[in-house]
Amino acid sequence: MRRLSEGVEHALHCVTLLGSLPDGALLPARAMAEFHGISETYLLKQLQALAGAGVVVSVSGPRGGYRLAKPAGETTFLDVLTAIDGPGPSFRCTEIRQRGPGAEADPCAYKAPCMIRRRMLQAEKAWRDSLADFTVADVIAEYRADAHPSLKASAREWLAPKIRMADA
Amino acid sequence: MRRLSEGVEHALHCVTLLGSLPDGALLPARAMAEFHGISETYLLKQLQALAGAGVVVSVSGPRGGYRLAKPAGETTFLDVLTAIDGPGPSFRCTEIRQRGPGAEADPCAYKAPCMIRRRMLQAEKAWRDSLADFTVADVIAEYRADAHPSLKASAREWLAPKIRMADA
DNA sequence: GGAGTGATACTCGGATATCTGGTGTCCGAGTTTTCGCGG
């Protein structure tokens, strides 16, 4: 498969970050960009796509920011990938078997689907199924179990002043 | 995942075509391009990659052309994909977790691999495993069983004069 | 002192440049065939 967009990595890390915050907490894009050392303006583009796909929700104005739209346990890697790279399949069959000398044949002779297309989509389904099994909560749990304690503490400390709690 | 290269489709169809020829038969790139109604010069680029990866072998000069390097039953979709799109993984972890405020932390704190990277590579492995299960022979067998008889006959007839048999 | 009101500051959202990599093309290297010439 072609090289995967770098925005996917940004989106996955940011979604994981959002999922590790307390319930109802908001985090602005600037904080996420600084935390990961990436471009803020470009990250906005990805967050915009995530918001449009219903993975995160955005709140405008001061005290605004982003938060997960659903609990971390219900947000899968596939949701994020679909939001960033689009819902369509990566392999697109252009039916080249029908071009060239085969073009004059009866169109109904091509009733059967292209075998190659079928196989490629089947492989892609395996990939999607695997991604659908991974939730953001899984990554967070693994992080909390394995990450170095001082690392977790410093991250928590750095993030604390940037977090905005909902009015609730 | 990003849109898959269109050359992949060309390569897969051409490899299938080569696999359906009699043993030792050669077919020039021009014939394959005309058969599929695609650009000959661009197809050469893909065939070059396939030859470099050892999927097909090329023979120069008149009466030259391409043939499969291994039997169709041992040539998998994964071989073709790897040859065209490169062997590297599609998801590349740039370790953004180590940038930003986490940069000052002890490097040994990052001994554990990035969880997100691990999951993405795992999903990619599922995709590769699925592709490795599909051989060119499978597609050909399915084609011979399901394709319209007149279609098979016309293709055979069109290809016949372009096929070059090895000296054997 | 409290409420209203306007300005302000901060946030996200969409439209706009730039640049890498896929797409498409060209000319050169190599090999077999073939035609011509000489024996």
Add this chain to the structure above:
DNA sequence: CCGCGAAAACTCGGACACCAGATATCCGAGTATCACTCC
């Protein structure tokens, strides 16, 4: 008629333009905050 040799034709191989999509950026819309004024 047969053998030799040079030229030609056809093939693949690598290097060169072109273009779409990802990357990176900027300006505009919306909203809560804050300060100031008035009651």
